[in-house]
Amino acid sequence: MHLNIPQQPPLEEVASKSSLRQRQQQSKTTDPGNSESDPAKKENKKKNSKPQRNGISVLDVIRVLVTLVLASCGMSYYMTSSESLLWGYRPWFSRVPVLMRFLQGPLVLTPEQLSLYNGTDTNLPIYLSVNGTVFDVSANPLVYGPGGHYNFFTGRDATRAFVTGCFQEDLTHDMRGVEDMFMPIDDEAELATLSSGEKKVRREQDRRMAKARVQKQVAHWANFFRDHKKYFEVGRVVGLEDEGEIRELCNSAIQQRPKRKDMEKKAKRKN
Template structure:
């Protein structure tokens, strides 16, 4: 009788047991009150992002919400290029991307590297000041400055733009020395050509709006005679200093003056 009654009534609850139970029940409530929920974190982050966008809009006079930061993965064209890999175009295929077809991007090549310049369509598109570069490799023109005459990637002979005009026939110099000087000037001039081309490549590669998309392939070999410098480039060649004239000037300066009477 006593056992069955005890089972019906349940275990005896003492005062210490009740205090422990009360402590256990209250503990989760205290913990919850001190924990920041994920929703609070998201609210804080969104607030900071919104404040940053407003500050950027104010500091850039309404030009950008991201302090003019434009990551490549937010550019659809760059993202597409990254996803599909570099383009390999022949000169004939590159010519199709000259801006005349609005559905196609605008490409140009320098030193066989193709760049997307669609962002500058007002400059490289039809009617633009540099439309002659669109759809082709006109590396030579970047060196000589002759946009219409030198729309080619053939750099043969382009180094003459840095070589002084032909020697003074009356210059007091041996033929051997003259030959060595000419060889050195030719080597140095070729280095300057390559440096100029590399400078323009870096210009497009590091531009905020233009970017590399691929390479030009199957370019025919230049078998004809090397092109001559265009007239403006020929006129712009440096003039060799007349060493004899400088020597005569020094001799006159060092000559003794007229004796005093």
């Protein structure tokens, strides 16, 4: 009986086929086109897949703003002859006296206490008052100090003199009757044509307008000292009382009284 026994391939052929399979596997793992097996390819693919951001970032904006601020400060320093980096603007908190007064709180002075701040005592600041508000004018001693042109304003509330311009007669806070300097002077012939009722109405209107002008003048001078780059508000004076009878207008104030005809001409020009 003859049995068919399969012949085994030679050992050399088996070894050759095994070596061929190993080379094929190695070529697959080292294939440069195979991106899945290459870590570097995977990383690059992840980077490339991220969306690219274009435009201006917040950091760029900050850099531009800082550059503009520095350029402005430099120009201010040059144009103001090395006096200011902010084009002459000085915040109140950068002025030591103002800051100290803010921290200490506003002063409340009586007229007697205010009179001590007239510049004669060099250890005290120089104060003046407008409409009850006290201002420190120590920064300008040549004007408000002893011997200065306006030293008579210091140590008191002389609001009346600020309005009338009578620096000798009206160094007082008493404003009664000051509105008369703004009351128009009527033409006698025209006034004779009006009835008593018309005269009364006209006079009441004139007085309201005159008082408004007085208030405007007072506010002007108070704001002058309040907004001045050298002066500043420090508090208030209390206990101011009117002085006896109503004062008569000084000559300077009387001369400033307008004529009704002139007022009407100005009104027509404006219209």
